[in-house]
Amino acid sequence: MTRGRPRKDPSTLQRWTPPEGWSRLVAWISPEEKKALKHVAVEAEVSVADLVRSLASGLASGVITHEELLGHVNRGKQVMEKIPTLFERDERFKVVDRPRAECAWVFDGDGVGTEKLDGTNVRLTVRSGRLVRVEKRRNPGKEHKAQGIVDGWYVDTTADPEDKWILEAAGNTDVTAWADGEHPCEALGPRIQGNALGLDAHLCVPFNTDAPVLETAPRSYAELREFLAELDSRYAPGHLAEGIVFHHPDGRRAKIKRKDFPRSA
Incomplete structure (x- = not known):
């Protein structure tokens, strides 16, 4: 192997000087x-x-x-960003009738509501109709929050037993017609999150394409509380729906779950 040209002064490190007008960009990443x-x-x-x-x-x-x-x-x-809940919370972590500022678009009537499916958040990467990567969402723990990390992120699944059912759900999902790219999904099934929807098999449901649309979803505190108390799942009839996710055309989302509301008025 040939060696490069020696430094003029071997006792000092070589330095690179950027062209005039260039600037340095620094960013913190996980x-x-x-x-x-x-x-x-x-x-x-x-x-x-x-x-x-x-x-x-x-x-x-x-x-x-x-x-x-x-x-x-x-x-x-x-x-990167956790989907915000529509309303502020009290000391018991239950929502109160005080809309969050970043969710104002929902109360203005923008966007559409879809059923929030009760499973675990994953991301599937597809290339030419083939599944090439399966990731799961990781939420920050106490140590992360102490470092100022409050939003979740995705990590690769592994052969560990804890990822077995996520991988089975991904393997059971037909992605042949999916566009190339990364698809956030909800992994559902008998061994995932208590199987609240009573499904017989594991599978993944894309958030923005297969989640049932709730055309008549209300948008006020009192109406949402009443609506969710008895909302039958459109995806698995006979089971209560977990909640609603509102989708804005520009990509923003907001959510509300039945259990977010206090049990009594």
């Missing part, structure tokens, strides 16, 4: 996010820094359009 970036960088045979620069260069030169990038960014934000 270990899982760093791993994901490294994985792409290795496949592209570049460093992570050059990967980020390539993205910026593509935007600057028009190779990547703002619309294309914003679509991926919005999907990523949905993963």
Whole structure:
């Protein structure tokens, strides 16, 4: 192997001086996010820094359009940010009749409501109609929250027994007609989250395509409380629905669950 040119002064480190006008970009990311970036960088045979620069260069030169990038960014934000609950909570962690500011669009009548399915949050990655990756959502623990980490993230499933039923659900899901990309889903079935919907088999249901639409879902505190108290599941009739997720056209979401409300007035 040939050696590179020696430094002019072997006792000092070589320094690189950026061109005039360049600026340095620093961002804090989780270990899982760093791993994901490294994985792409290795496949592209570049460093992570050059990967980020390539993205910026593509935007600057028009190779990547703002619309294309914003679509991926919005999907990523949905993963990073926990879906907000419609109302503020009291000291018992039950909702009170005080709408959260970031959910104002729901009370303005925007978006559409879908049934919130009672399972566990996963993400399936599909390429050419084939399932290539299965991830599960991880929520921050006390140690993370002490570090200021309050939003959840996705991690890869493994061969460990705790992921067995998630992987079975993913394997039972027909993705042949799904578009390429990452699809947030709810994993459901007999061995997942107590099987509140009484299903006979494990499977994954995409949030934005297969969750039943609730056209008549109300939007006030009192009406939602009454509506959810007896809402029969559209996905598994004969079982109570867990709640409602409202979807805004721009990708924002908001949720409310039956158990969020206090038992008595």
